[in-house]
Amino acid sequence: MNLWREKTSRLRTLLWREFVELRRDRFTLTIMLLIPVFQMALLAYAITTDFDHLPLCVLDGAHTRESRQLVSAITATGYFTLTPLRDLEEVNSFFGREHCRAALLIPMDFSELIANHKDVRLGLLLDASDTTMATSAEGFLTAMAQAFYRQTRLERTPLTERNLRPEAIGIVTTRSRMLFNPPLSGTVYTIPGLLGMICMFLTVLITALALVRERETGTLEQLLVTPVTPLEVVLGKILPFGVVAMCAIVGSVVFSWLLFGVFPNGSIGLFLAVTPIFLLIGLSLGLLISSLAHSSVDALERSILIMVPQLMLSDFLFPLSLMSLPFRIIGEAIPLTHYLRITRGVYMKSEGLAELWPEVAILCGFLFLLIRGVSRAIKKQS
Numbered sequence: 001m002n003l004w005r006e007k008t009s010r011l012r013t014l015l016w017r018e019f020v021e022l023r024r025d026r027f028t029l030t031i032m033l034l035i036p037v038f039q040m041a042l043l044a045y046a047i048t049t050d051f052d053h054l055p056l057c058v059l060d061g062a063h064t065r066e067s068r069q070l071v072s073a074i075t076a077t078g079y080f081t082l083t084p085l086r087d088l089e090e091v092n093s094f095f096g097r098e099h100c101r102a103a104l105l106i107p108m109d110f111s112e113l114i115a116n117h118k119d120v121r122l123g124l125l126l127d128a129s130d131t132t133m134a135t136s137a138e139g140f141l142t143a144m145a146q147a148f149y150r151q152t153r154l155e156r157t158p159l160t161e162r163n164l165r166p167e168a169i170g171i172v173t174t175r176s177r178m179l180f181n182p183p184l185s186g187t188v189y190t191i192p193g194l195l196g197m198i199c200m201f202l203t204v205l206i207t208a209l210a211l212v213r214e215r216e217t218g219t220l221e222q223l224l225v226t227p228v229t230p231l232e233v234v235l236g237k238i239l240p241f242g243v244v245a246m247c248a249i250v251g252s253v254v255f256s257w258l259l260f261g262v263f264p265n266g267s268i269g270l271f272l273a274v275t276p277i278f279l280l281i282g283l284s285l286g287l288l289i290s291s292l293a294h295s296s297v298d299a300l301e302r303s304i305l306i307m308v309p310q311l312m313l314s315d316f317l318f319p320l321s322l323m324s325l326p327f328r329i330i331g332e333a334i335p336l337t338h339y340l341r342i343t344r345g346v347y348m349k350s351e352g353l354a355e356l357w358p359e360v361a362i363l364c365g366f367l368f369l370l371i372r373g374v375s376r377a378i379k380k381q382s
Contacts, residue, residue: 054137054321056080057100059088059123062110070106070148079140091125095179101127101321102137114152120145121175128178129348131189133319142174180348191262192343193316196336198252199275200310202245203282208289208303210237212296238283245279266346270353277363278339284370285335291377310336335366 056074060067075082083100085091094100105123107113113120122145126134181188228236250272257263264271289306293299311317313327314336320328331337338359345351345359353360 053081054079054133055083055101056137056141057083057085057091057094057103059085059091059103059105061108062106064111066111066114066152067106069152070110070145073148074104074141074144077144095125095127101130101133102141104141114149120149124174124176126176126178128181128184129189129344130319130321131181131184131186133321134178134181134184136322138174138176145174187260188262188348189344191256191260192347193340195249195252195275195343196278196314196340197311197316199245199249199278199339200282200307200336202248203241203279204286204289204303204307206241206245207238207283207286208293208299209296210241210287210290212290212293212299237287238280241283242276242279245283246276249275249279262347264347266350267352268346270356271343271346274339274342274356274360274363277360277367278335281335281363281367281370284367284374287374288370288377291374310334313337315340335363338362338366 058071058074060071071082074080080102083094085094085103088105091100091103094103103123103125105125107121107123110120122141124138124141126138128134178184253263253268253271285306286303289302290299293302309330313320313323313331314334315321315331316336320331320337323331342356342359342363345356349355
């Protein structure tokens with residue numbers, strides 16, 4: 001009995017000691033409390049399959065009262081932002097600039113087919129580079145057109161038992177064409193995103209501990225008293241890691257090609273030219289985390305705090321276009337979001353620098369700001 005009390009007393013002492021240490025480590029305590037709340041908010045509110053002003057182009061070949069009513073009914077849902085098209089040739093340019101994620105084509109004989117109880121076939125073009133969005137948009141637009149057709153037919157005919165039969169009403173079908181990813185392959189959609197996540201994990205996690213180790217061993221102070229500038233210290237830290245990470249990305253590209261048959265449809269040169277920029281962004285971010293951290297554990301916790309929103313809000317796991325506006329704004333402030341647009345544009349849409357230069361320019365801006373931030377942080381430590 002006394003032995004049991006002695007063990008219990010020692011355990012209470014150890015537990016109390018750990019709680020006191022945890023209370024002193026405010027950052028760890030904040031991480032433990034903040035991450036579950038943040039994940040819950042994202043999963044319950046931001047991540048959804050509901051539409052919110054998805055860009056939809058409409059080519060109305062009929063220009064009749066019924067076609068305008070159908071367009072008005074779709075607009076009234078608030079799920080789509082409609083852009084009228086003058087002709088079919090405009091579709092490619094709108095899809096290329098992502099001003100259009102789906103296109104609805106209304107035939108010229110739309111009203112006549114409804115009046116004659118015949119089946120109506122609507123054309124539907126979908127940007128299948130985002131498989132979740134494409135399938136959701138197809139199902140929603142098809143259901144909307146069918147509901148509109150049934151309502152229009154019933155308004156024009158008496159409500160008799162015979163007229164309520166399906167064969168008396170007719171049906172609406174959509175002839176869908178998937179652009180950029182016709183088989184809706186999840187592998188083709190996922191691999192370009194995985195390349196971005198590999199870049200981010202390799203660079204941030206590797207370099208997050210770099211300056212902490214230098215500071216703990218005392219070599220950082222010795223390095224800063226030499227004639228080298230803080231910018232030279234930053235470049236000397238990130239460039240070797242960048243070369244190794246670039247080799248890993250090239251190996252991943254070759255591996256995905258040999259194993260899955262997935263290879264860029266666009267310029268592989270553009271992809272290989274942009275990837276070092278993104279790698280330097282990740283390396284600079286890791287060094288910035290390392291310069292702010294007080295220990296290796298602190299650096300690791302800060303890295304986790306940075307990686308969670310990038311994983312969920314960067315268009316990697318969940319479509320950013322389907323999230324609500326505040327979270328879309330946060331997603332646009334994440335470098336990984338813009339790199340994924342470049343990789344998927346090159347891999348799936350055969351896009352070149354003419355279409356992707358805004359994303360490249362944004363990545364260059366991120367890199368400039370991060371390098372300046374790391375240089376200032378190291379300069380303060382000197």
